[in-house]
Amino acid sequence: MEENGYTRQQPDLDVIFGALADPTRRAILSRLAAGQATVNELAAPFQMSQPAVSRHLKVLEKAGLIQREVDEQRRPARLRADNMALAVNWLDEFRAFWGTSFDRLDDVLADLQSRTTEEQNHE
Amino acid sequence: MEENGYTRQQPDLDVIFGALADPTRRAILSRLAAGQATVNELAAPFQMSQPAVSRHLKVLEKAGLIQREVDEQRRPARLRADNMALAVNWLDEFRAFWGTSFDRLDDVLADLQSRTTEEQNHE
């Protein structure tokens, strides 16, 4: 099922990276990392109309990066970051090329603990 | 110098994520992870004209994701993945939300070593 000579198609990544390619949307995501927020709250810091922000939220929702909820009239947004992990997983293919060693901390810690017999209680 | 209420502008990230939002370009990057390649080599697997691929390469170059070189008539492209690390660094803000803990292995090791007085020589 190869779509071309290299890799399978991953349509989700188109949408995810596309959603991340906008500074307003990244700012919204950063804001949501601090907790959920309503449309008006999210729109406030921007010099942009409310409908514009609503549409950015729609883009983020379609990318699976946020969830909307229902609170009476409000439709607060909250982060849903599993699709960001999808993006990171793709980027992870290039670990070897950027020199520094990103890796799963869990694996690293498990590895270190299996070798280290003390100093597990510090601070 | 805050551009809005949340974060500074990071225009590079627009371009980087924008470059990553296209399946052809991601396929090209994956291909380049296996080694440098000329335009024609890169274009071959696609059902797309050579000029189209040339322009994808230009997008990737502007995003700092590839470098072009000079080999007689050829202009082979090679990966330049430090800007992908930039993207990962931004995404890293959301580590806490996607459950698994990606992190800079180097920092983790430095941290652990500063607390651990032995077991620095293992293996």
Added chain:
DNA sequence: TTCTTCCATAACGAGAATGTTATATAAACT
């Protein structure tokens, strides 16, 4: 010099993205 190969650029068109203002909808308040 002429031909061929490799790649870039120009000109164009279709469709998507992003903003605007105006309006619709739905729930809450009076």
Added chain:
DNA sequence: AGTTTATATAACATTCTCGTTATGGAAGAA
């Protein structure tokens, strides 16, 4: 019922994006 508040949707204009074909230019081959 009528008003206010919170958000979505419609209609529209402008600007990108991404593909095409046609052409240009530079380097190697004949």
